[in-house]
Amino acid sequence: MRSFDRGPGHLLRPWGLRPAALWGHAAERLLLTDAELDPGRNAPALTAYTWTGTTEVGSAPGALREPAETARRGEGEDVPRVLVALSSTDFPGMLRVYRRIVDALSGLPLEATVTTGGVDLGGELEGGPNVEVRGWADHGELLPHVDLMIGHGGHSSTMKALAHGVPLLVVPVNPTADQRLVGRTVQRAGLGRCLPRTAGPERIRGAVREILVDDELRARAAACGSRLRSLPPGAETAAGRILAVTEDGGLPG
Template sequence: MFSTTLGARRYALWSGDSRTSPLPGTMARPMRDDSSLGLRGHRTRRPAPTRAARANRSPAASGGPTLDAWRSTSRTTRRERARRGRRREDARAHRRPGRQRAAHARGRRRSRPARTRGRHRGTRVGARGRTLDPVPPAEAATGTNSGSGARGMRALARLMAGASTSEQARRLVADRRPDVVVADCMTPAPLRGALETGTPTVALFHTFGAYWVDTFDGGATGRILGMRGLRPMGLWAQCADRLLLTDAELDPAGGDARLSGTWTGTTEVGAGPLPRGTRPRILVALSSSSWPGMLPVYRRIVEALAGLPVDAVVTTGGVDLGGELAAAPNVEVRGWAPHAELLPTVDLVVGHGGHSTTMKALAHGVPLLVLPVNPTADQRLIGPTLQSAGVGQWLPKNARPTAVRDAVAALLDDTALRARAGATGRRLRGLPSGAEVAAERILAAVG
């Protein structure tokens, strides 16, 4: 959640991933993780029996329970004690020391500027010339950056549907008193808490609407959330607006009445092609989030490209792949590289089907070969969607190097497909900025 002022108004943005914000560059600084919000899964663990306890000495002498007492404690009792420990931990977190309380109060006072008619200094947002002032945040909740793999998935699950997350969100919104709350659509628990305050709430959708309607809400995730009273479609319907930060023409659910939202257009910024050499250039970019089995996919892609008359750059996003990824004479491997600088110089992107990478490539007029690496995400929808639109192709992630090599060669030789991708890029670049459209809709939700 981010709190800002826009003109003389204050806004709160809550997202499982700050990169989904429609107002780039507006966060003054990352909000601190606060375990008092109950979103990091902190537990008060009972210590293991000490050596003295195993010798059946008294608790007072040993500093811990005896072995007999430990074994006789029921599972229910231990869980109740853990719950009481977590409540005490939350209470201690809220009782800040004097110096921290004073600093917190100063931050609170700075974060609630007087509502005046004067112009505020800040970042210009939207066609109406509104300005935005970053406000120092007092508290924050974030659950998706708490590690990778299983740990990260558990953190995301707590943020999406944690038992106390709705109440914590409700209290945070009530305390900060924003004029509008902007929430990630895939965090139904905070979304419900914000809606319960009566504050106008806008839901952000950061990939094709078809994924949210048919897979997220219409699949197993939606049914499980529904059992907890968090059915996504029902919560989305209560929002003041639903902003889909994607292109309605490419979205299979573009204009779908079930969402009744606003397709803002992509928030990715593209550019026209730059002069390049005679050999085709290829950018390989799979997910910047760790997922099991990515290293073999990378290795097969490198092997496929090594046998073609192309030059390629592989960016791993700094992900720990669990092993070494060897380069090839015509394939360079990097951890991080600015895609905005590379895309105007490449002829093809080999990616995983992430929405951001996909739309950024298309905004530059570059076709894609998609190998979905995460079967639970939107990647399995995006690959076939691009193939149906005639601007790309998709293969399963376990495709052999020969299959990848043949697909890359076919895409580079398909002049009609490359022309369609170029036309798509020119169309996307000619549309109003999706970020500005989203900002205007958020202003409209305030009334």
Template sequence: MPRILFIGVEGGGNVPPTVAVASALAARGHDVRIAGIRLRRDRPSGGDIRTTPLASLEGFPRTAKSTTLRTIADFAGLAASRDIAAEISALIETRRPDVAVVDCMMLSSVGAAVRAGVPTVVLMHSLASFFLRGWRTGPIGLIAGARGSRPLAVWRAADAMLIATERDLDGFEHGLPLEHAEWTGTTEQGAAPAPRDPALPPLVLVSLSSMWMPGQADVYRRILTALAELPVRAIVTTGGAEIEGVLDAPPNVEIRVRSPHEEILPHASLVIGHGGHSTTFKALAHGVPVVVLPMHPLIDQPIVGRAVERAGLGRMLPKKASPAAIRSAVSDVLQDGRVAAEASGMGERLRERDGAAAAADRIERVLTTRAAVRAGAASE
């Protein structure tokens, strides 16, 4: 039974694709282990998956109040940490996996797997246009490069790269600078809309990341103010992020810490989100349009928001949008039949595909290729 080691981190939207692909492989009978990510009840997994904590990742991520500079330092450290690389090297030596699947943000971990001679697959869990442009050439990528982990060089050293998103929304018209990369599609699963009661106002789901973001509480408050004057029902999920102060919900809004979005989305007419890849594509997989207010300029959120707006699947607003601007955008999207039709069509297309299965297929091909190479070398 092939042993497959996933290496990841509790970083928010990177977790669902990792768990989904690991689950697809475990369901096929592979021996799957995930290092660095916990499995919780709200993270359904298929098959028998074991987990291993990583001591070098203790305290990451920061769900409480931080600063932009601290966030950059945290993620640059994640990318280029020698301590993480050393722990991954020791884990590979102990577990001896047949293939390692590594989060694309963990550059030093990718390098550790490659140096150990293990077939290595890089998992890119958002738009490639973000990682290959903003992330690679921004402060995190530049700091990592200065510490010896240049993103393109590290990714190219792997056997394969999987891009777990939809190519049509990614913005690459002339191909990638990575010959071994391929889009395997989003791993987010959706369901057809549930029957709507015409007597009830439309349902809006609000979610602004499970991680703390600068100004997050203020954005929640402006959204609540906007929704208070609209003929809608709304559910706000804070995802466990530390919210400064108290959020006062108007009568038409319910606030929950955690609630499975897949149970709400079949009944929802709109999602107001932060542009996180996982939240956004889960909404789209259910055929639900999105209003995006990016919380952080250095993460994928602005690029995801622009992709949504460009495709006619919703609107993007600045983080500091006023309650009136938010109210107007919500009202416009809810009343725009073209947006509803585009979102519905996207949902149907996404539900026809299985991104986790496609990624699992590619990982199995890496296993087969390496096995054939070893067999050929042994026969010489």
């Protein structure tokens, strides 16, 4: 809040829209995320804020998987499944990041689905024998069946993966957004790893290997998913707080 108010936020001040002032006068200040994971949960400036919990909904890993859908290789041995989902905004250089990730995954014994969100990457993204590239896919349908998600650190996609109990490898693609903060938070919580967008295929491949064989990390991610799914839905909590404000006359007419 402070950095935005001192930076881009000053452009709004001539119209009386200074963010800090608006937040300070709000009848409710809702944070639609998980308080336990939020690194700002103990910040004195946020004492009047309410953590509603995430609005993302998850299901237990594998809960929707049919036996015929299980990816297999060789003598019927299960292989890990990986979902790659970077931003649905075409940030500069994303094609190079995608290509490095595909290169890294192509050299591993796993099955991967890469989703581009229909973004124009400025060039063609080719998959591999074990890497399928899709323009768009419903991540809520895919996440119950995967063992790892490689994402960009967007808050929504990150919380969706965690709500499903899926560990993360975060590769932030926008240095000015909150993606690096989200990635560092995931790594500090022991729920995955965070690599810079410049990481090469070998480094990405090594991080994927480490996460997939780290039973303790995977157990923490599963426990995080169970906890998030046990909490009241964040959207309902937020809606209830908003309705309470309007019913109490807390908003100007």
